[in-house]
Amino acid sequence: MIEEYRGVWVFIEERQGEIAGVSLELLGAGRALADKLDVPLGGFLLGYNVKNLAQICFEYGADEVYVIDDPILKNYRTEPFMHGVSNLVRKYKPEIILYGATSNGKDLASAIATDLSTGLTADTTMLDIDLENRLFEASRPAFGGNIMATILCKKHRPQMATVRPKVMKALPRQVGRTGTIIEEKLGLEESSIRTKVLEIVRDAKKKANLADAHIIVAGGKGMGSEENFQLLYELADVLGASVGGTRDVVEAGWLDHSLQIGQTGETVSPKIYFAFGISGAIQHVVGMKNSELIIAVNKDPNAPIFNASHYGIVGDAMEILPLLIQEFKAALEKSGGVVEHV
Amino acid sequence: MHIVVCVKQVPDTKIIKVNPKTNTLDRRGVPAILNPYDGHAVEEAVRIKNKVGGKVSVLSMGPPQATEVIKKSIEIGADAGYLITDRRFAGADTLATSYALYNALKKIAKEEPIDLVLCGLHAIDGDTGQVGPGIARRLNIPPVTKVIKVEEVNVEKKYIKVHRKIEDGYEVIQAQLPCLITVEKEINEISYSPLPNMIKAARYKPVIWSVDDLEGVDISQLGLKGSPTVVGKMWAPKPPEKAKMIEGSSAEQVKQLVSTILAEKSELFQQ
Ligand SMILES: Cc1cc2nc3c(=O)[nH]c(=O)nc-3n(C[C@H](O)[C@H](O)[C@H](O)COP(=O)(O)OP(=O)(O)OC[C@H]3O[C@@H](n4cnc5c(N)ncnc54)[C@H](O)[C@@H]3O)c2cc1C
Ligand SMILES: Cc1cc2nc3c(=O)[nH]c(=O)nc-3n(C[C@H](O)[C@H](O)[C@H](O)COP(=O)(O)OP(=O)(O)OC[C@H]3O[C@@H](n4cnc5c(N)ncnc54)[C@H](O)[C@@H]3O)c2cc1C
Numbered sequence: 001m002i003e004e005y006r007g008v009w010v011f012i013e014e015r016q017g018e019i020a021g022v023s024l025e026l027l028g029a030g031r032a033l034a035d036k037l038d039v040p041l042g043g044f045l046l047g048y049n050v051k052n053l054a055q056i057c058f059e060y061g062a063d064e065v066y067v068i069d070d071p072i073l074k075n076y077r078t079e080p081f082m083h084g085v086s087n088l089v090r091k092y093k094p095e096i097i098l099y100g101a102t103s104n105g106k107d108l109a110s111a112i113a114t115d116l117s118t119g120l121t122a123d124t125t126m127l128d129i130d131l132e133n134r135l136f137e138a139s140r141p142a143f144g145g146n147i148m149a150t151i152l153c154k155k156h157r158p159q160m161a162t163v164r165p166k167v168m169k170a171l172p173r174q175v176g177r178t179g180t181i182i183e184e185k186l187g188l189e190e191s192s193i194r195t196k197v198l199e200i201v202r203d204a205k206k207k208a209n210l211a212d213a214h215i216i217v218a219g220g221k222g223m224g225s226e227e228n229f230q231l232l233y234e235l236a237d238v239l240g241a242s243v244g245g246t247r248d249v250v251e252a253g254w255l256d257h258s259l260q261i262g263q264t265g266e267t268v269s270p271k272i273y274f275a276f277g278i279s280g281a282i283q284h285v286v287g288m289k290n291s292e293l294i295i296a297v298n299k300d301p302n303a304p305i306f307n308a309s310h311y312g313i314v315g316d317a318m319e320i321l322p323l324l325i326q327e328f329k330a331a332l333e334k335s336g337g338v339v340e341h342v
Numbered sequence: 343m344h345i346v347v348c349v350k351q352v353p354d355t356k357i358i359k360v361n362p363k364t365n366t367l368d369r370r371g372v373p374a375i376l377n378p379y380d381g382h383a384v385e386e387a388v389r390i391k392n393k394v395g396g397k398v399s400v401l402s403m404g405p406p407q408a409t410e411v412i413k414k415s416i417e418i419g420a421d422a423g424y425l426i427t428d429r430r431f432a433g434a435d436t437l438a439t440s441y442a443l444y445n446a447l448k449k450i451a452k453e454e455p456i457d458l459v460l461c462g463l464h465a466i467d468g469d470t471g472q473v474g475p476g477i478a479r480r481l482n483i484p485p486v487t488k489v490i491k492v493e494e495v496n497v498e499k500k501y502i503k504v505h506r507k508i509e510d511g512y513e514v515i516q517a518q519l520p521c522l523i524t525v526e527k528e529i530n531e532i533s534y535s536p537l538p539n540m541i542k543a544a545r546y547k548p549v550i551w552s553v554d555d556l557e558g559v560d561i562s563q564l565g566l567k568g569s570p571t572v573v574g575k576m577w578a579p580k581p582p583e584k585a586k587m588i589e590g591s592s593a594e595q596v597k598q599l600v601s602t603i604l605a606e607k608s609e610l611f612q613q
Contacts (some may be wrong), residue, residue, distance in 0.1 A: 015509075075513070078475070078485050103508045110475035114440060117571030122436075122470035137574065142469075143355060150574040174511045194484040194518040198503070202511040209510070214610060271607055295578055295599065295605055296585060298410040311602060312585035313595050332611065 022100030119153030222277020280305025343396030357503035379462025433566030440476030
């Protein structure tokens with residue numbers, strides 16, 4: 001009976017003792033859905049020595065946190081995580097579950113959807129509730145972002161979606177806000193699990209990645225050459241920013257693939273986004289449009305990027321960039337201002 | 343070692359256009375191709391076979407034209423191909439897709455047990471990445487998604503050792519065989535096909551099964567009927583408002599821009 005299912009849940013993803021940013025964003029998004037439905041917001045947290053993180057979930061909007069703490073869950077593995085979450089869902093019956101569209105979030109959600117025979121909408125960027133029919137409306141960009149599709153799961157529960165990181169907003173932290181912790185056992189033996197994580201190799205360079213940058217200086221094909229990208233690095237240096245770019249620039253070999261922004265690259269939402277020599281194709285824009293302040297420099301006054309920016313300068317990036325570097329340097333020296341580095 | 347690769351025929355989304363009036367896809371003249379990730383999966387399967395011996399089969403669900411992606415897989419080096427095609431498969435979401443593929447895999451395994459299943463990380467049209475883990479769940483074998491390297495395949499001890507990509511690096515994972523992996527494009531470069539493969543591919547006729555050829559299938563779990571998700575509505579996102587343009591000479595523009603940024607984002611530039 002689908003009426004038995006009540007409540008909104010969020011997968012709380014733990015990485016090296018911390019909660020992934022996307023999980024806090026989803027608590028924010030989940031809070032809005034739960035309020036609309038007038039139900040509690042739950043988080044579920046699996047791992048080893050993770051119970052202390054529940055308090056953080058309360059402070060970001062959760063009313064309840066379901067915890068399974070077990071040495072087997074120390075590193076993410078599909079099977080034990082699926083086992084634990086499926087059992088929680090069977091017992092407590094939430095109507096909606098959100099997962100970050102991360103490596104592990106997507107992996108887990110796909111396994112659970114099959115295990116519970118329910119629907120899963122992938123890589124969503126908009127979430128809402130149709131109150132009249134008590135239905136979850138999960139929308140995702142399709143075909144390179146040219147079109148949005150709303151996907152519904154009418155007859156199965158829970159209704160599930162993975163949500164792109166950096167699209168939803170976390171609520172301001174309410175220190176001291178509390179909730180209920182509900183603990184459950186995993187009930188598995190290590191010997192029954194068919195995969196082992198032998199080693200985790202972390203790339204420190206990647207860690208300070210685009211997704212966390214406060215300021216991003218991005219370049220497109222209009223930069224002209226790999227050498228000209230040096231100007232972007234100089235500006236980034238002055239501002240403590242990260243450099244990113246379009247797919248065409250990555251394909252030209254001017255920039256590493258991990259620094260591509262857009263539909264098939266990273267989604268970013270820095271406080272300031274500079275777009276130099278970027279035309280503003282929809283596939284690029286979907287990856288940066290949630291930035292707080294977007295500035296575009298393009299020599300074509302009709303470039304679509306100007307329709308996705310707050311401020312625009314029609315001009316040659318090669319001429320503007322050196323002036324901008326100089327001007328920022330002077331301004332920051334005068335104010336003695338420091339840029340908050342990431 | 344019997345390796346089965348699931349391959350999907352997809353429209354080349356690099357070319358696909360959306361009709362802005364009707365919000366429908368304009369597929370005219372858009373070629374159907376082998377999902378690029380699946381090409382890398384076939385290549386990896388062939389490389390594993392060349393190292394440890396065995397056989398590579400490919401499986402596709404789609405219309406009769408999907409024979410083309412099976413031929414393409416034979417070109418890359420697969421030994422055999424199976425196509426399941428039936429109107430009753432149509433309109434499937436990922437749950438119904440994995441159910442159909444699972445039933446075909448069961449039948450293939452009856453002929454010759456399967457040690458390893460490979461899928462692409464995702465298909466470039468539906469783009470969910472949900473089918474691979476779904477198949478693994480149904481077969482009750484462990485899944486490893488986002489594989490960027492196969493380090494070791496140990497046929498005797500029945501395990502595989504792979505690198506799995508995560509946000510800030512990669513994990514080295516050992517999984518018991520049989521298992522299912524989904525591959526990233528960076529796992530390999532697809533080699534040029536040798537002439538004999540091309541000749542074999544040109545003449546190749548895959549095994550074709552309809553729903554009735556599969557055993558013990560619950561029809562209600564197939565196609566549109568078996569799909570819990572439905573597309574509610576489609577719309578084109580509203581174009582955003584136009585930027586405020588900063589005028590003047592380059593020097594003036596830059597001066598004004600910098601003071602605007604410093605004012606609007608003062609918290610970033612505090613004392
Ligand atoms: C399925 C799919 C997925 C995709 N995914 C992505 C993605 O993730 N990310 C992405 O970025 N793209 C993606 N693309 C590609 C996207 O459609 C565009 O082709 C790409 O973003 C264009 O890159 P660009 O703006 O650098 O180059 P161009 O479109 O070539 O634009 C160059 C711009 O620079 C301007 N210019 C030239 N010289 C100067 C100068 N001296 N000073 C200032 N301006 C100058 C020009 O006026 C022009 O506007 C995808 C495409 C598809 C089909
Ligand atoms: C715009 C759009 C949005 C959609 N959104 C959703 C959604 O949110 N949730 C949902 O459940 N369904 C969704 N669907 C339906 C989904 O595309 C179909 O279920 C499709 O059959 C498989 O999903 P996929 O293309 O995402 O494959 P993926 O899961 O991305 O494919 C991964 C791998 O599985 C294998 N595989 C997939 N399909 C086949 C096949 N037919 N034959 C052989 N191997 C295959 C391949 O190895 C492939 O690389 C959507 C479809 C469209 C057109």
